[in-house]
Amino acid sequence: MRKIDSDSSRIWVDFLGGLSGYISSTNDEGWTIGDVLFCEDGKPPEKVTGELWDAGTEVGTIKHTTPTRVVIEVDGKLRSFAQRDSSPLVEGQTVEIDHLGRPRGVLSNKPIDRLGVLDRDIFDIESLVVRPEDNEVTLDDFGGSTRIVKRAVDLVSVALDPADLIKEIGAKPIKGMLFTGPAGTGKTFLAKALANATKAAFYNISGPAIVDQFVGQSEKRLRDIFEHAGRNRPAILFFDEVDSLYTRRGSGNHEATNRLVGQFLSLLDGFTSFDQVIVIATTNLPSALDDALLRPGRLAHKLEFAPSDTDSRVAILKASSRRLRFSEAPDLHEIAGLTNGWTAADLTAIWTEAAILAALDRRKALCLEDVREALPRVQRISTRHETSERDRDLP
Ligand SMILES: Nc1ncnc2c1ncn2[C@@H]1O[C@H](COP(=O)(O)OP(=O)(O)OP(=O)(O)O)[C@@H](O)[C@H]1O
Ligand SMILES: [Mg+2]
Structure with a gap:
């Protein structure tokens, strides 16, 4: 029962199956809105007690929000309502619709349809966490850039120190580092090695994993991740290619980007209480x-x-080859001399190319000839780093 006409001549009802209509009745029984009636042709309607028969309420999905309005889809139809002042409704939520067709409680933060909770909205924070035991990259695998490695290790160990001496001293906490530099220079690799060295929980967060089509969902995911890390410390929140959080900029969706970036900034500002959490972000587009x-x-x-x-x-070649089997050790200084301008990624590719040659030859160790032949092959692959200087240096 939805509504009673002011002169009590008609009672408006929703029938099972989605149809609506009215019953002519003076409502002598004193029924109220929300009561469940049993109607049979030619007989006066009868009230059924709630315990006997819960008629259920309707459910809708929030499709769109503005600061003042929300659009809800109920049974394939769109309706617009005023946005709530306290805890505003967020796109993607499933809400219960009251007997006047207005949104009432939130049933789920995800859309539910006839097939159940939609897959596309299942967001599993656990899947972003790389446990220390699943991360095989160690600081010993990282060669060169000693100054950077030392600085990064210092910052991370002070930030994740349970004694939290920085706070004791009264200085500002270390919240985050930004690794910048061209592709293949080891930014991602060092972050993984740091996680391994500190035995911290490592949250591998990419832009695409959190940027969601639903307004408000991406910010919520970000908040959830920070909270999760706060409970799971020591933790490193790793935003690889952090510029991808900004990818929507310029594509006509400024508002969504700005809100997400704004949320990120306010989370960074807010997590002073999260001792032992540090953000590491990387980018090759710092500008x-x-x-x-x-x-x-x-x-x-x-x-x-x-x-x-x-x-x-030399150091990179040494670190990246330390687990390889050689029938004769190559002269790493000689290779280093031939690879001016190569990035770490290019250099490690030498071993892969050499290993392919050895494997094709059915051998279980690398020989000098493999390494020599591998060099020009790598050069062909990583054309993105080619420089005239490097061309000059090669044999
Ligand atoms: N210092 C290093 N010592 C040994 N190997 C390294 C080093 N730096 C990078 N590598 C190797 O190069 C590969 C690529 O490096 P990485 O992915 O960290 O580059 P990146 O700087 O993150 O590049 P991008 O900007 O393209 O993401 C690594 O998987 C690793 O095998
Ligand atoms: Mg990277």
Whole structure:
């Protein structure tokens, strides 16, 4: 029962199956809105007690929100309502509809349809967490850039220290680092090695994993991740290619981007209470980042990765080959001399190319000839790093 006419001549009802209509009745029984009636042709309607028969309520999905209105889809039809003042409804939520057709309680933060909770909205934070035992990259695998590695290890160990001496001293907490530098210079690799070295929970967060089509959902995911990490510390929140959080900028969806970036900034500002959590972000487009991100108290510690010099190349070649089997050890200084301008990624690709040659030859160890032949093959693959200088250096 939905409504009684003011002169009590008609009672408006929703029938099972979605149809609505009225019953002519003076309502002598004194029924009220929300009562469940049993109607049979030619007989006066009868009230059924709730315990006997729960007629259920309707359910709708929030399709769109503005600061003042929400659009809800109920049974394939769209309806618009005033937005709630307290705890505003968020796109994607499933709500219960009251007997006047207005949204009442939130049943789920995800859309529910006839097939159940929609897959596309299942967001599992646990799947972002790389446990220390599943991360095989160690600091020993990382060669070169000693200054950067030392600085990063220092920052992370102070930030994740349970004694929290920085706070004791009264200084500002270390909240985050930003790794910048060209592709293949080891930014992602070092972050993984740091996680391993500190035995911290490592949250591998990519833009696409959290950017959601539903307004408000992405910010919520971000908040959930920060909260989760706060409960699971020590933790490293790793935003690889953080500029991808900004990918929507310029594509006509400024509002969504700005809100997400705004949420990110306010979470960074807010997590002073989360001792033992640090954010590591990487980018090879630092100029694309919002300046606000680099302010003190946010990702204030910037480490710049550069293509390696000769000594670093030797160190990278050494670290990346330490688990390889050789029938004769190659001269790493000689290779370093031939690979001016190569990134760490290019250098490690030498071993892969050499291993392919050895495997094709049915051998279980690399010989000098494999390594020699591998060099020009790598050069062909990573054309993105090709420089005239490097062409000159090659045999
Ligand atoms: N210092 C290093 N020592 C040994 N191997 C390294 C080093 N740096 C990078 N590598 C190797 O190069 C690969 C690529 O490096 P990584 O993915 O960290 O580059 P990146 O800087 O994150 O690049 P992008 O900007 O493209 O994401 C790594 O998987 C690793 O095998
Ligand atoms: Mg990377």
